[in-house]
Amino acid sequence: MKKEQVVNCQFSVWYPIFKKHTIKSLILPLPQNVIDYLLDDGTLVVSGSDNNTQQTHTNNNDSDAEEDVQWSDDETTTTATAPEFPEFTSRVLEAINALGGYVFPKLNWSAPRDANWIALNSSLQCQSLSDIFLLFKSSDFVTHDLAQPFLHCSDQDSPDPAINYELVLRKWSELISGGEFRCFVKENKLIAISQRDYTQYYQHVLKQEEQISHAIQDFFSQHIQYNFLDEDFVFDVYRDSQGRVWLIDLNPFGQVTDSLLFSWEELTSGEVAHQQEGPAFRCTNSEVTVQPSPCLSYRIPRDFLDLSTGEDAYKLIDFLKLKKSQQEESEEEEEEVEVIPQQ
Ligand SMILES: Nc1ncnc2c1ncn2[C@@H]1O[C@H](COP(=O)(O)OP(=O)(O)O)[C@@H](O)[C@H]1O
Ligand SMILES: [Mg+2]
Structure with a gap:
């Protein structure tokens, strides 16, 4: 397999040729700062500001009773601020709307198939850029596209062809x-x-x-x-x-x-x-x-997923108890350390 064959299989190369015989899609160029964000291991947190208003409303419905709950008592916790891409975000939302509100996302070659477990709906169906970012940042397949698209090519000595990275949005279709x-x-x-x-x-x-x-x-x-x-x-x-x-x-x-x-x-x-x-x-x-x-x-253990989605309340209680006892243990250890006389 030659590098050129990989280049030819990019979505934006084959889509115009076979448009009539495939699912309707839109291609948006990925700005460099978005590529950098996707490749950066540190920040998974994504800004929620691009969510559809409809979603924001439903989230607000049950918020009154919980307003005063302080979930973390650790004052030193710092929250990573997600980068914002206002212009790109609005272009993506416009494209999602043009495709009927639900899309299947991919990059030049790959979809984040290895990351569907992380989405709340356990699916690759996306409604917003933050849905897409969550999947992309959790996917090794997407990282492969960005970091080593020409791996396994036989002509390793030739220079890598330049790639223009693209976000592909395909109209969501329930395929059996x-x-x-x-x-x-x-x-x-x-x-x-x-x-x-x-x-x-x-x-x-x-x-x-x-x-x-x-x-x-x-x-x-x-x-x-x-x-x-x-x-x-x-x-x-x-x-x-x-x-x-x-x-x-x-x-x-x-x-x-x-x-x-x-x-x-x-x-x-x-x-x-x-x-x-x-x-x-x-x-x-x-x-x-x-x-x-x-x-x-590629998945995390089922227990962990149940915990994160809160499907099994008892598991969550057990987990919190475990965390508490671990914390107490480590506090005891810290105290022990302090007891050691300084010489
Ligand atoms: N538009 C779509 N809507 C819903 N599911 C899709 C869509 N396109 C592809 N899929 C599903 O996702 C799978 C992977 O899609 P594909 O484009 O082949 O990605 P990859 O090349 O990363 O495997 C397909 O086998 C299909 O089941
Ligand atoms: Mg494929």
């Missing part, structure tokens, strides 16, 4: 995972199709294997083949309930892209391409083969 497939194209030939979410077994996918494969082959030959800048690439599709196929994403043909139910060796050696007439089709074929979700390792 069973309808998503990844398609591998080598020398402009569709060689393999894999169920995208291979952690689940979908009976209908197994049953309609041939139908799905044909629908994707037609979509490829009519709209995709020979229209892209490279002859090797990977494209993701969605087959909706009416059987219509949509383009979801384009990815480089190489290690950076998950080969799902195939291996990169099979795909590059030509082994897959020569075994049958059309593309090889693979899906998860029984409950037995169901695998853990690949993003699971």
Whole structure:
């Protein structure tokens, strides 16, 4: 995989070519100060000032009883002030409104799929720039786009092409995972199709294997083949309930892209391409083969999440008790330290 192939798979490169066959989206250039903020490990706190007024109202409804509660008695605590980007914020809000109020965010290549657990709705659905920042700042996939987009490229000696970073906002669409497939194209030939979410077994996918494969082959030959800048690439599709196929994403043909139910060796050696007439089709074929979700390792423990969302009140009480006893212990230790006579 060459650096140029990665460059060609940027959203702003492929979207204009395939606009008619994909989800409506808007692309905003990312200002340098926003890039710096996203790369800065220190500040996670995001300003709430861009929230929709509607949200602010609902937040205010139950505030009267809690006004006097002082949650922290530690006077030395300093609150990090979030940077504000008023101009960018208003452009983002305008774009979100133009796309119907709910968006799916990504950068030039990646969405923050590894960070959905951190959002209150456990989803990548965003309504404001602070929703987007929370996901982006928690995502290793997004950091990869910003910090090392050309990792795994074979032409490491050539200089890195200049990248203009962009915020991609896509109209939110409820996609059913069973309808998503990844398609591998080598020398402009569709060689393999894999169920995208291979952690689940979908009976209908197994049953309609041939139908799905044909629908994707037609979509490829009519709209995709020979229209892209490279002859090797990977494209993701969605087959909706009416059987219509949509383009979801384009990815480089190489290690950076998950080969799902195939291996990169099979795909590059030509082994897959020569075994049958059309593309090889693979899906998860029984409950037995169901695998853990690949993003699971990015999550924090369930207990912690329950605590943070307050879903389990007893856990929170236990946690606070634990904190209190730890605090008492450390205070005792401090006292002990003080007892040691100075010599
Ligand atoms: N517009 C959208 N609305 C809702 N979910 C989406 C949208 N676009 C993509 N998704 C979901 O997010 C997943 C990842 O999207 P994708 O653009 O391929 O990001 P990445 O390249 O980082 O994997 C898709 O498989 C799909 O399930
Ligand atoms: Mg992708």
